[in-house]
Amino acid sequence: MSSATGVAGWFRRRAGILPRPSVACQATTVPSDEGERDPDFPDYRFTLANERTFLAWMRTSLALLAGGIALRQVVPSFEVRHVRTTLAVAAVVLSLVLAVASYVRWNQIERAMRRGEPLPHPLAVPVLATVIAAVAGTVAVVLLVR
Amino acid sequence: MTGARAPNPGTTGLQAERTQLAWVRMALAAGALAAVATRLTRGGPSLALAVVFGLVVAMPGFAAALARIHALQRQPVPRAAAPWTVALLAASLVLADALALALLVA
Numbered sequence: 429m430s431s432a433t434g435v436a437g438w439f440r441r442r443a444g445i446l447p448r449p450s451v452a453c454q455a456t457t458v459p460s461d462e463g464e465r466d467p468d469f470p471d472y473r474f475t476l477a478n479e480r481t482f483l484a485w486m487r488t489s490l491a492l493l494a495g496g497i498a499l500r501q502v503v504p505s506f507e508v509r510h511v512r513t514t515l516a517v518a519a520v521v522l523s524l525v526l527a528v529a530s531y532v533r534w535n536q537i538e539r540a541m542r543r544g545e546p547l548p549h550p551l552a553v554p555v556l557a558t559v560i561a562a563v564a565g566t567v568a569v570v571l572l573v574r
Numbered sequence: 575m576t577g578a579r580a581p582n583p584g585t586t587g588l589q590a591e592r593t594q595l596a597w598v599r600m601a602l603a604a605g606a607l608a609a610v611a612t613r614l615t616r617g618g619p620s621l622a623l624a625v626v627f628g629l630v631v632a633m634p635g636f637a638a639a640l641a642r643i644h645a646l647q648r649q650p651v652p653r654a655a656a657p658w659t660v661a662l663l664a665a666s667l668v669l670a671d672a673l674a675l676a677l678l679v680a
Contacts (some may be wrong), residue, residue: 469654470654472652473589476590478654479593479596480593483596483597483600484596486600486664486667487600490600490607490667491603493607493671493674494607495669496674496678497611497665497678517675520678521666524667526670531660535660537640558604
């Protein structure tokens with residue numbers, strides 16, 4: 429395996445040790461395939477991977493929606509007023525944002541692959557991590573104060 | 575010219591199959607969420623809203639999944655999903671979120 433591939437290569441690229449590929453997911457030839465491919469259409473493996481990533485984001489959004497509903501309906505009320513509802517609303521709002529962002533991202537990646545441009549950065553990942561950490565931290569504080 | 579060729583059965587079959595399974599999981603998750611939402615609010619004042627919520631979440635998801643699975647099975651070489659399929663699923667979830675917000679705030 430070359431140094432530019434695999435997990436080690438990914439870390440090196442993230443750390444700036446290796447240059448990022450300037451062109452990502454362009455129409456490529458499957459190693460075992462033969463014949464010509466229309467360069468306007470990306471390799472089906474990449475477009476299907478993009479679709480599955482979109483579906484994974486949608487399931488994450490659904491899980492947040494379910495979590496928000498469960499937080500409001502199942503979890504006993506905290507002693508601090510409105511905390512439970514606020515957290516539930518935060519989860520549902522994040523779910524809504526993710527649903528919109530996942531479609532936008534699917535569209536952006538499809539366009540980038542067709543044009544042979546670099547893939548856009550996943551901005552939703554840090555947002556998701558931050559909000560989930562904030563919700564979890566708030567719950568922890570409320571439970572400790574109780 | 576679409577760039578489609580005779581597929582490599584091993585590679586294409588697995589890729590398409592994994593994507594179909596992802597759509598099935600998505601439809602199942604939507605159905606489960608709809609059932610849970612209806613169950614949680616059963617007997618409450620917002621039963622009608624809960625049923626609407628369940629339908630909004632589940633039905634477009636099922637429709638989009640069926641359409642996409644059918645397309646993947648029909649195409650010899652998989653193509654990108656139609657934007658309306660993806661948009662339908664995302665829009666149904668956005669509507670479900672809006673209804674859930676209404677449930678929570680009310």
